[in-house]
Amino acid sequence: MAQLSYRDAVAAAIAQEMRRDERVVLFGEDTAAAGGVFKTTVGLFEEFGPRRVKDTPISELAILGAAMGAAMTGLRPVAEIMFSDFLACCWDYVANEIAKTRYMSDGQISIPLVIRTANGAGSRFGAQHSQSVENWAMAIPGLKVVAPSTPADAKGLLAAAIRDPDPVVFFEHKSLLANKAEVPEGEHVEPLGKAKVLREGKDITVIALAAMVPRALKAAETLAAEHGISATVMDLRSLVPLDAKTLLAESARTGRVFTVEENPRLCGWGAEIASVIQEEIFGALKGPIVRITTPHVPLPAADQLEDAVVPSVARIVAEVRRGLDSRRAA
């Protein structure tokens, strides 16, 4: 096992796949010699050269359009959209072209590509550079949606996304980039669509994604140590495909489910999860499913304000306790 940062794990995954498959190419704004503005593609230009690792103009339409055209004619592009907020600039490609062309062409056209993008809050960049937009992508039929929480998953899931025959939107969380942890050495690929249970508990099931996963784990420690509440914590890892089996089994086991979501409230991914759970294992629930989310506001820039709206460890603890108390009161 090697200690790698999340950002180095991203680069390691791309390098791993570029070494094994000549069809894999990487491009985006500042992705080549500069190594990416988030330094997630450092070393790739040096190893693979300007033919396979390219800089583009600030042209999100051209980036995703070119990625699609390349993917449908035999390449396996990894295209970077610098901030996930900028997906709004090229949403036509995400929602109308890349997602739907296989279906519309009755399977004549395949689009094996990865859209990598930096997602989430924590950098105090304000409302247009800090959003969590994984739920946007989740709403479109034809897209796979992946958001790793650890360096090992950043490498393994990105490798799987690059090998996947379908388009994958891969959300790299900005506030996790510097996190270091063990990553398996040698070839590492994690299958898409498998949630991971990170902690087994008997009282509640906490379902989280990306940067909310480490916060949920910390909250679980506090809940156990200070409040005697034993929590299962599950990292969804991918929203599409969704590991419904695991989340239903883990939800049924405790009967109390909490989602921790960074996306704003309305139509956040937890709403769909809650819908699946209540529809299929209603009888196993001992109380309402509680969604802990960023409120339905744009993200503010100031650190105090940003911290006040994105679910924190303290807020997760408080909302879990309130959820359980309201059940007792009822």
Place this chain on the structure above:
Amino acid sequence: MSVTQKAHSAQRNQEIPEATRLRLFKLQVEIRYCEKRAYDLFLQNLVKGTSHLALGQEAVAAGFAAAMNPDDYTFCTYRGHHHTLARGAPMLSVLGELMGRQCGLMKGKGGSMHLTSVAHGVMGSYAIVGAHLPIAAGAAWSAQYRGTKQVACAFFGDGATNIGAFHEALNLAAVWKLPVVFCCENNMYMEYTPISAVTAVKHPAADRAASYGLERQVIDGNDADVVYSAARDAFAKARSGGGPSLIECLTYRHSGHSRADPAKYRPKEELEEWLKRDPVTLYRNRLLASGVAEGTLAKIESEAMTKLDQATEAAKASPTPSLESAMSDVWADGGNAWRN
């Protein structure tokens, strides 16, 4: 109309072999007949949804298709029946798709605006204006990367020149020196509005070429020989590593924007003037004048009509798609599962 630059002279047109010229005629006739049939089928309520006919723009499709290699890539717009047919997609498959039948190119899952026939190099018809220009650039990049000598060609209307994707695609194609040909079919109207009323320059595509270091090319899009020559040159340039071209073809659609549009906004004199320059009639007369026998042309026409009638009857007889197909091919495994 003004053909201001890059005149493809009559002398040059003479270089086109007779077999190619007969093919250009045949393609135009087949497209003309098939588009008229599509309209008839719409009136019979056998074509549902919408359709955007290319009546009057046949020479652009024929000229470009005849200049392409079989493995070159075509990317077209929702007005794409003519380009799809010109690349060799069968009339049955095209009409079947318009009618939503099992025999359709995409078995009814795409419809008129999304005709796709990968086997014929038609990599899709795109209904979001301008979206396919960057996609064509990407396909060209892939061809360049793979060293296949393939060329990608994007066809689009004058209206697409005012959308960002047009400019982003041209810039990227020029910077990466991609083997891509951008063909603007300037039919003078963006939907219902004259393009001149909403564009800062006279020639919506060609007058932007210099911004991307490209040659300004405006050609007579109703003359299949002129179109063929310009396309042939552009493809040769792309294939030899010379980078992208942008060609503005002046043409005119004989019908409205879509089936819902009677095109009352067009001056009567303007329409009459352009009908006199009907590309199919113009080309037929030229072939006759150059010594091709009337019987040869009549035979091409009657064969096209026979083929079309057979295709029409077969499409009408084709079953509707299985309802299960609505749930297939979301993913590469053929299915639609988003969860386990």
